[in-house]
Amino acid sequence: MRVQHHAQHTLGTRLRRGVTVGLIAAAMAVPVAGIASAQPAPPAPPAPPAAPAAPVGPEAPAVPGAPGLPAAPGLPGLPGAPLAESATSITLMVNGADGESIPVSIDSTATVKDLKGLIQEQTGVPAAEQQLVTASDVELVDSETLASYELADGDIVTLAVA
Structure with missing residues (x-):
């Protein structure tokens, strides 16, 4: 009987917690895994115009890096530097x-x-x-x-x- 009570209490707590998180996420318009948002996602901003292609050498493998960092032009090898070419x-x-x-x-x-x-x-x-x-x-x-x-x-x- 004690195990059954514990199971009911835990299930109820988890369910209440899940509903609370879902309601907060919906109010903040933050997507939560497994919970569909009632509000549509905002449209993506338009893409910037493409720059003219510059002549480049043979394709080099991508260098791992942090894509969210701002570019540091003129400073190759630093985080945020353009990753299109590998440094040799x-x-x-x-x-x-x-x-x-x-x-x-x-x-x-x-x-x-x-x-x-x-x-x-x-x-x-x-x-x-x-x-x-x-x-x-x-x-x-x-x-x-x-x-x-x-x-x-x-x-x-x-x-x-x-």
């Missing part, structure tokens, strides 16, 4: 105007502006005065990533001073 360190050979080659190691997801900053540290040439050109005579744009130019380890970049 490459060493580029930068040929200066004096004919000297300088090896520069950098992530492929870094921007050309980041590369110019490293070149400035090693050569003293201000980044604003640098013009970088690939071996195939393509001028590098500051806002683009190195991976978008498909630069790989050991590639040669020519430095011209403007």
